[in-house]
Amino acid sequence: MRLEADTLQIWPGFRLELPAPLEFQTGFRYHLRGLNGSGKSSFLSRVLLPRLIGNVSCYNLYFEQQMSLQLDAVRAYAALCKPRQLLTSEKDVIDFLLLDLFKRLREAPRPVYVLMDESPHTGFIADSLQEQAANSCLIYTSHQEELPDSICMDFELLEPGLGRVLASPA
Amino acid sequence: MLQLLLDKHSKQWLICTARYPLVTTGSLRGEAMLYNLDKQTLEKVCAEFMAYTGKDLSPESELSTLSGGQKVLLMCLLALHSSATHIHFLDLWHSLDANNRARIQSLLQQYCQTREILLEDSPDAP
Numbered sequence: 001m002r003l004e005a006d007t008l009q010i011w012p013g014f015r016l017e018l019p020a021p022l023e024f025q026t027g028f029r030y031h032l033r034g035l036n037g038s039g040k041s042s043f044l045s046r047v048l049l050p051r052l053i054g055n056v057s058c059y060n061l062y063f064e065q066q067m068s069l070q071l072d073a074v075r076a077y078a079a080l081c082k083p084r085q086l087l088t089s090e091k092d093v094i095d096f097l098l099l100d101l102f103k104r105l106r107e108a109p110r111p112v113y114v115l116m117d118e119s120p121h122t123g124f125i126a127d128s129l130q131e132q133a134a135n136s137c138l139i140y141t142s143h144q145e146e147l148p149d150s151i152c153m154d155f156e157l158l159e160p161g162l163g164r165v166l167a168s169p170a
Numbered sequence: 171m172l173q174l175l176l177d178k179h180s181k182q183w184l185i186c187t188a189r190y191p192l193v194t195t196g197s198l199r200g201e202a203m204l205y206n207l208d209k210q211t212l213e214k215v216c217a218e219f220m221a222y223t224g225k226d227l228s229p230e231s232e233l234s235t236l237s238g239g240q241k242v243l244l245m246c247l248l249a250l251h252s253s254a255t256h257i258h259f260l261d262l263w264h265s266l267d268a269n270n271r272a273r274i275q276s277l278l279q280q281y282c283q284t285r286e287i288l289l290e291d292s293p294d295a296p
Contacts, residue, residue, distance in 0.1 A: 013235070035270075036238070036266065036269075036270055037237040041238055042237075065265065066189055066191060066265070118264065118265050143239075143266060144263075
């Protein structure tokens with residue numbers, strides 16, 4: 001997945017400048033870094049996610065930040081499709097989504113893109129992907145930890161309403 | 171965990187979990203009603219929020235325009251400016267950058283003189 005240099009209108013009052021192209025490849029991990037409010041979550045949900053949804057040539061998973069609404073949605077889905085499976089915690093929901101992904105991968109292998117926004121289970125998700133989905137691209141935000149071998153992308157607020165993202169030199 | 175805490179001491183404690191920092195999804199005014207804040211106190215919250223984040227909030231501001239970390243910061247300010255004498259914060263630090271962690275630590279230090287404040291991580295947090 002490649003994004004050309006551009007200035008993107010993310011919200012009515014917020015633009016994000018990409019001074020250089022950004023590339024996301026399977027087999028790599030990308031750590032989006034920056035202060036609260038610098039546009040990391042919006043970049044995931046408003047720029048990357050729309051490019052992945054509906055793309056049938058790959059699988060994608062999105063773990064949103066403060067995932068209470070997502071938890072309810074997955075619980076409701078599980079209650080309909082797997083009535084005996086009780087999902088009580090955030091970790092249960094993550095397990096459920098990962099197991100579903102790995103099952104689909106075994107049936108029909110495709111590249112995988114995983115977007116993860118401040119998950120308290122960052123390490124677990126990364127390890128699971130490494131073991132069972134080698135052809136995957138993990139793009140994550142975290143203030144708490146940086147996974148080994150991550151390619152970093154730095155978000156900076158240039159002025160109110162304008163952010164910038166740059167791939168960090170290796 | 172949350173249910174356990176509610177059963178145990180919801181009558182005495184204000185419980186704030188950073189995994190669900192805001193209860194409402196509309197304007198700040200609606201969220202502030204839950205904390206029973208008057209107009210002057212809410213203005214003070216907005217001014218402090220502006221000082222920390224540079225973001226101009228008013229009672230009519232839409233909460234959906236805030237980032238995850240900003241929501242947690244706002245939750246803390248609303249709770250600390252409320253009349254609650256006992257506040258239990260859960261998983262407070264996870265979504266915050268280093269600057270906001272330091273700011274909130276300093277706020278908690280300031281407010282723990284006049285009220286009891288507990289900080290805890292949920293048992294299912296890794």
